[in-house]
Amino acid sequence: MSGSITMHSTSPHDGAFMDPLAGARHVFHNLSAGELVEHALLQGGAHLSDGGALMVDTAEHTGRSVRDKFIVDEPASTSDIWWGEVNQPMAPAHFQNLRARAEDHLRGGVVYVQDVFAGADPQYRIAVRLVTDSAWHALFARNMFIRPTPQEHEGFAPHYTIIHAPGLQAVPAQDGTHGGTAIVLSLEQKSIVIVGTRYAGEIKKAVFTLMNWLLPQHGVLPMHCSANIGEGGDVAVFFGLSGTGKTTLSSDPSRRLIGDDEHGWSAHGIFNFEGGCYAKAIGLDRDREPAIWRASTCFGAILENVASQDGVIDFDDGSRTENTRSCYPIEFIDHIQPDGCGGIARHVVMLTADAFGVLPPLSRLTPQQAMYHFMTGYTAKVAGTEKGLGATPQATFSTCFGAPFLPRPPEVYGAMLRSLIEEHGVACWLVNTGWTGGPCSTGQRMSLAHTRRLLNAALGGELDAAGFEEDGYFGLLIPTEVQGVPSGILRPRQAWDDARAYARAAGELLDMFAKNDELKRKAAARDL
Numbered sequence: 471m472s473g474s475i476t477m478h479s480t481s482p483h484d485g486a487f488m489d490p491l492a493g494a495r496h497v498f499h500n501l502s503a504g505e506l507v508e509h510a511l512l513q514g515g516a517h518l519s520d521g522g523a524l525m526v527d528t529a530e531h532t533g534r535s536v537r538d539k540f541i542v543d544e545p546a547s548t549s550d551i552w553w554g555e556v557n558q559p560m561a562p563a564h565f566q567n568l569r570a571r572a573e574d575h576l577r578g579g580v581v582y583v584q585d586v587f588a589g590a591d592p593q594y595r596i597a598v599r600l601v602t603d604s605a606w607h608a609l610f611a612r613n614m615f616i617r618p619t620p621q622e623h624e625g626f627a628p629h630y631t632i633i634h635a636p637g638l639q640a641v642p643a644q645d646g647t648h649g650g651t652a653i654v655l656s657l658e659q660k661s662i663v664i665v666g667t668r669y670a671g672e673i674k675k676a677v678f679t680l681m682n683w684l685l686p687q688h689g690v691l692p693m694h695c696s697a698n699i700g701e702g703g704d705v706a707v708f709f710g711l712s713g714t715g716k717t718t719l720s721s722d723p724s725r726r727l728i729g730d731d732e733h734g735w736s737a738h739g740i741f742n743f744e745g746g747c748y749a750k751a752i753g754l755d756r757d758r759e760p761a762i763w764r765a766s767t768c769f770g771a772i773l774e775n776v777a778s779q780d781g782v783i784d785f786d787d788g789s790r791t792e793n794t795r796s797c798y799p800i801e802f803i804d805h806i807q808p809d810g811c812g813g814i815a816r817h818v819v820m821l822t823a824d825a826f827g828v829l830p831p832l833s834r835l836t837p838q839q840a841m842y843h844f845m846t847g848y849t850a851k852v853a854g855t856e857k858g859l860g861a862t863p864q865a866t867f868s869t870c871f872g873a874p875f876l877p878r879p880p881e882v883y884g885a886m887l888r889s890l891i892e893e894h895g896v897a898c899w900l901v902n903t904g905w906t907g908g909p910c911s912t913g914q915r916m917s918l919a920h921t922r923r924l925l926n927a928a929l930g931g932e933l934d935a936a937g938f939e940e941d942g943y944f945g946l947l948i949p950t951e952v953q954g955v956p957s958g959i960l961r962p963r964q965a966w967d968d969a970r971a972y973a974r975a976a977g978e979l980l981d982m983f984a985k986n987d988e989l990k991r992k993a994a995a996r997d998l
């Protein structure tokens with residue numbers, strides 16, 4: 471590997487397409503946050519909260535459209551793609567159509583251009599240009615990615631361009647899509663097209679997919695995780711699927727936040743891909759999560775699908791969706807690592823929100839167990855929209871805690887993590903941020919205070935000399951005592967009133983893991 475790596479082998483604009491902006495009526499380049507807020511209000515469909523946060527509505531798409539994501543099937547770039555359910559091929563001719571129509575659509579009106587970077591480590595950074603007709607999505611990109619300095623803006627040459635036309639519907643017969651929505655990556659043409667959805671998370675996760683494609687060729691492991699750094703410079707990464715606590719737990723007043731969702735692990739250490747956070751806002755409570763609450767409610771923040779009355783935010787209202795979101799630049803959090811870079815991770819934490827209430831709140835993993843849980847990627851959600859009584863939990867297995875974002879086969883990422891854990895003697899932990907004392911219908915959500923205390927004990931070295939005992943089902947090592955947490959909580963069997971009900975639930979969860987292992991074995995045999 472050379473000193474300065476070129477993440478982009480050909481010239482930024484390879485001439486395959488016209489400048490997407492040529493002929494556009496009004497083009498606004500790199501407006502400030504204040505200007506974008508003004509434009510968003512004028513464009514309509516947005517208003518300010520009493521504290522100044524921009525409140526927007528995404529209409530029917532309130533989450534990612536997993537089935538509508540495509541990678542263009544281009545021979546030079548796609549031989550290493552993990553084709554299948556996650557990565558569906560799109561014919562180059564279809565992409566050509568779709569992109570041309572998206573550009574035409576944008577040319578017809580007002581266009582916002584935001585130039586940003588992904589990758590805090592300059593060596594592995596890509597320059598990304600978002601072209602959109604929606605001012606608040608331009609603000610989203612400005613908040614979420616790394617904002618160039620004035621000098622960096624001069625001569626900014628995008629390596630990748632995102633054509634974002636949320637109001638345009640794809641046409642399946644012409645564009646090769648399933649319906650009106652499409653998120654399409656062309657690795658060869660260095661271009662991403664997003665149509666038919668206003669959910670802003672598509673923008674950041676499309677760039678994440680791109681980083682997941684690019685970085686392994688440079689010996690860097692891309693990860694769906696948050697990261698922070700302790701007083702002594704010790705770095706921890708927190709893997710986990712959506713809603714397991716990456717954002718919440720990484721902003722901890724006693725540790726500096728590196729980032730809340732996407733990181734790379736290079737020979738120098740951990741670096742954020744982003745410059746902002748995208749927190750789940752449902753139930754956001756001022757007292758329980760003061761840092762995220764403050765960041766989410768001030769001018770410059772965007773609140774997606776959050777309800778309000780006369781400007782007063784109601785974070786408890788999930789009537790539009792449970793997946794309400796807040797988006798803010800990382801500087802809105804007090805304790806951050808300003809350059810977005812830390813050293814080699816000393817701790818790897820795997821978060822799971824176990825709605826069956828079976829897994830211990832904290833357990834230590836051997837390197838082998840850590841790899842098993844990484845390749846398995848378990849979490850369990852409450853099914854449907856009605857939470858609480860009677861709801862049945864739904865197990866989810868998403869390999870590498872991020873299958874929807876992996877363009878390469880999972881083993882590529884697994885092998886890299888395995889060698890990093892071995893090489894650096896990394897301590898590994900499994901944390902259940904889900905339920906305790908029963909499944910979600912009868913148990914309680916793990917207290918955030920307990921989860922934070924357990925993590926601080928693990929990361930701060932308090933548990934180095936602690937006693938551990940096996941859980942009896944998963945071979946997990948549970949600390950027998952942690953200051954500040956009742957011992958009855960540490961062992962899930964004791965947290966349940968009915969020991970037999972616990973045994974049954976644990977057995978059932980083990981079966982679900984075994985079924986998933988079997989499915990993976992079959993899929994691997996098919997691919998041989």
Ligand SMILES: Nc1ncnc2c1ncn2[C@@H]1O[C@H](COP(=O)(O)OP(=O)(O)O)[C@@H](O)[C@H]1O
Pocket residue numbers: 710711712713714715716717718719730748749750751752753754903904915916917918919921
């Ligand atoms: N013990 C807990 N640990 C972490 N999060 C919890 C816990 N209890 C409740 N929560 C809630 O779960 C949600 C976790 O969401 P978030 O941190 O945004 O997840 P992610 O970033 O992994 O998608 C938040 O709404 C948080 O308040």
Ligand SMILES: C=C(OP(=O)(O)O)C(=O)O
Pocket residue numbers: 533534671672675710711712713716717731748
């Ligand atoms: C942005 C997302 O990720 P997360 O929930 O992991 O923050 C998402 O799933 O749309």
Ligand SMILES: [Mn+2]
Pocket residue numbers: 716717730731748749750
């Ligand atoms: Mn998050």
